[in-house]
Amino acid sequence: MAKVKSKMQNVSFNDVSELIDFLPEEQRAIVLKLRKIIQNTLPQATERLSYNVPFYRIKTDICFIWPEAVLWGKANKWEGVQLGFRWGSLLSNENNYFEMANRKEVGIKIFNHVHQIKENDIVPLLIEAMYIDERLSLKKKKTGSRQYRKRMDSF
Numbered sequence: 001m002a003k004v005k006s007k008m009q010n011v012s013f014n015d016v017s018e019l020i021d022f023l024p025e026e027q028r029a030i031v032l033k034l035r036k037i038i039q040n041t042l043p044q045a046t047e048r049l050s051y052n053v054p055f056y057r058i059k060t061d062i063c064f065i066w067p068e069a070v071l072w073g074k075a076n077k078w079e080g081v082q083l084g085f086r087w088g089s090l091l092s093n094e095n096n097y098f099e100m101a102n103r104k105e106v107g108i109k110i111f112n113h114v115h116q117i118k119e120n121d122i123v124p125l126l127i128e129a130m131y132i133d134e135r136l137s138l139k140k141k142k143t144g145s146r147q148y149r150k151r152m153d154s155f
Contacts, residue, residue, distance in 0.1 A: 009052055010071040016047060016054050019070070027067040029114040030081040034065050037119050041126045059137035061086040062129045080112035085125060087132050097121055 013019045016035075020028055031054075038045065038056050045056040051072065055064040066072075066082040085091055088098055088107020098107040111117055 011052055013049060013052050016049060019049070019052065019054070019067075023067055023069050026113065027069055027081055030111050030117065031065050031067055033114055033117050034081065034083055034111070034122075037117070037122050038063065038065075038126060041123050042130055045130075058130060058133050060133050062133050063126065078110050080110045083109045083111065083122070085129055087129060087136070090132050091125055091128055093125075095121075097125065 011022065013022070020031060023031060035047075035054065039047070042056060042058065042062065045058050045062060047054050047056055049055070050061075050064070051066075052070050053064055053066045055061050063086060064082075064084045066084060068076050068079055068081065083098075085098060085107040087105060088100060088103075089105045091098075091107060093100075093107060098109040100107055
């Protein structure tokens with residue numbers, strides 16, 4: 001059952017199914033569709049709650065789904081559901097599918113209606129993100145964790 005967690009977030013969930021049950025209908029439909037696309041495209045990725053939203057990782061975090069109903073701070077600055085790419089700055093994003101805004105690494109695409117979700121646009125980005133995840137993990141093994149930030153510069 002959702003409960004108040006901290007000053008930064010309005011809820012706390014034990015698992016993703018609790019989050020999904022908590023969501024308003026339109027956000028639930030968006031989250032379920034994005035979740036299915038991610039799980040079908042990256043079946044080896046593990047799903048976990050972080051900041052009370054689902055994150056997907058193989059070696060590192062690849063992407064996340066952040067519904068408007070789960071606040072960060074007093075209020076979210078968006079409406080709908082965010083699909084976030086952890087290493088968005090390294091993705092090609094040739095058609096400006098997602099926005100970087102003032103963020104250095106994370107790319108975001110916001111969906112307000114389930115019909116806006118186009119699997120053909122998302123799948124290539126997820127596959128590219130998976131390859132970036134693999135390359136970053138190999139570089140981490142070679143350089144050690146202290147060189148983590150420098151890995152991005154050599155992409």
